[in-house]
Amino acid sequence: MAQPTLASLTTLRLGGPVERLLTISDPVAWPEAVRAVGQRDEAAPVVVLGHGSNVIAADAGHPGTVLVMNTRGITATRVDQETVAVTVQGGHPLTDLVAWAAAEHLAGIECLAGIPGATGAAPVQNAGAYGQQVSDTLDHVTAWDWEMGRLRTLPAEACRLRYRDSRFKAEPGRWTVLTATFHLTHAQAAPVVYQPLADELGVRVGARPPVAEVAAAVLANRHRRGLLLDRHCPDARQVGSVFLNPPVSASQAVCWSAVGCPVHTDSDGQLRASAGWLLEHVGCLPGHQVAEGVRCSDRRTLTLTVHGEATAAGFRDALTALGERVREETGVVLRPEPVAVGAWSTVQPRL
Ligand SMILES: Cc1cc2nc3c(=O)[nH]c(=O)nc-3n(C[C@H](O)[C@H](O)[C@H](O)COP(=O)(O)OP(=O)(O)OC[C@H]3O[C@@H](n4cnc5c(N)ncnc54)[C@H](O)[C@@H]3O)c2cc1C
Structure with missing residues (x-):
């Protein structure tokens, strides 16, 4: 049987081989899954996945167990x-x-x-x-x-x-x-x-x-608005929004609102600017090619889509480049929304 890959488990369809894949479909079988995983491995902790719609999985794959939660009810x-x-x-x-x-x-x-x-x-x-x-x-x-x-x-x-x-x-x-x-x-x-x-x-x-x-x-x-995951559309390989709406100070909020940037207060009272607006402000419009095989969706700058021969490393570099451009031109720091999983390095990368 072919070795499973993270690409087959994630919506970006990127990511290398998985050493061991366990799919949990029956809640009653959970103790069995725990036994199968065995001792907690600090070097390669268990990676849990649902539908893989919010992860960037490493090209090197995962040298441990990937648990896919498929329990229903x-x-x-x-x-x-x-x-x-x-x-x-x-x-x-x-x-x-x-x-x-x-x-x-x-x-x-x-x-x-x-x-x-x-x-x-x-x-x-x-x-x-x-x-x-x-x-x-x-x-x-x-x-x-x-x-x-x-x-x-x-x-x-x-x-x-x-x-x-x-x-x-x-x-x-x-x-x-x-x-x-x-x-x-x-x-x-x-x-x-x-x-x-x-x-x-x-x-x-x-x-x-x-x-x-x-x-x-x-x-x-x-x-x-292109916010549904449609496996048949050209923008199917995506993880939704790639950046969180960044926190801004009260004075930054006044300054950015004045030039049209939507700013809202989150449920903890933190002011947040629109990451999508900031990207467009620095010239990344829908359809913008960010890197080889990675571009902004035709309908929404904040969604990056993958085409052709892209790699997870290329996707991550594209995020870094976009974040850097926004920081240089606006002083606002963007943080990625999707989570890095798998063997990026011994330490989980801070994207
Ligand atoms: C088109 C599109 C639109 C989206 N729109 C939104 C939106 O409007 N709002 C929003 O918040 N998000 C949105 N997302 C992001 C994503 O769908 C959500 O974050 C979703 O909750 C991820 O679910 P998943 O099963 O795919 O998680 P995965 O991608 O499989 O996992 C995401 C993270 O959760 C962990 N995880 C998964 N399952 C478990 C578990 N059972 N126990 C512990 N950890 C677990 C993983 O290890 C990983 O760190 C969108 C994504 C896409 C592709």
Whole structure:
């Protein structure tokens, strides 16, 4: 049998051979998977993947175990008259979960419609869009702690969810999220806070349309803006946004807003400028060729797409070059959103 590669497990379709691939489809088989992995290897910690839509996998591959979470299932338990605790297996596609919740008229995650990936990966970067994020509704996760060698239940506060960040991202190799439990409500959707979504729905910001309508409008808006993962379109090899919206000081915010840069305050009160706007400001427009085989999507500068014979190293260098250009011309430092996995070096690179 051909040796598996990280390229076959990731949406960029980059990355070299994997020493050992374990796909977990049955939650009951988890203890068996732990036994199969054996002792924690500091030099090549287990790499956990969902759908590989937010990783840059090393050309050298991974000299250890890659665990792919493919467990499926949703269970719902009533908490009180309004609230339902929804426990989701780590490998369950997030898009399917959102569609299920919309069909059940359960509010709280409708704006996450269309975000690719597995539900267990969503807390890793506190996935969010259109003014909603995982931290709004996550109650707790169950996770395997590879450091302690035991199953842990982490309440949402212990996950340290921040803007596209979490404890799981900060402690790579330590955690595998097995289930995530959300508290959703039998109510109308939360008030719409994002103007393009309000426009899509034909309502005012602050309106509360039915959950299914909001989820459908999010999908329509993502489709128009090239934010859906379509394996058949020319931009299919991508990881979504490549940079986080960078934090800016109050004076930088005033300065950049004055010239048209969108600036927003994140849920921790941090001012953030639009990474996409900054890229365009320094001349990287949609379709811009950044490096051999790597260019900005035709529809969106902040999405880098891979074509032809690109390498993971080339993709990473393209990010570094873009970040450098923005820093030189604006003084603002961009940080990549996707995570580097595999044998980049003995130390995980700080991209
Ligand atoms: C077209 C497109 C649009 C996107 N839009 C958005 C968006 O609007 N908002 C947003 O936040 N993100 C977005 N993303 C990024 C990505 O889809 C999300 O971050 C998603 O949550 C990643 O899920 P995944 O299963 O693909 O994770 P992977 O890429 O497989 O993994 C990502 C990270 O999580 C870790 N991980 C995965 N599963 C587990 C687990 N069970 N336990 C512990 N660690 C785990 C991995 O080791 C890795 O560090 C987009 C990506 C694409 C391609």
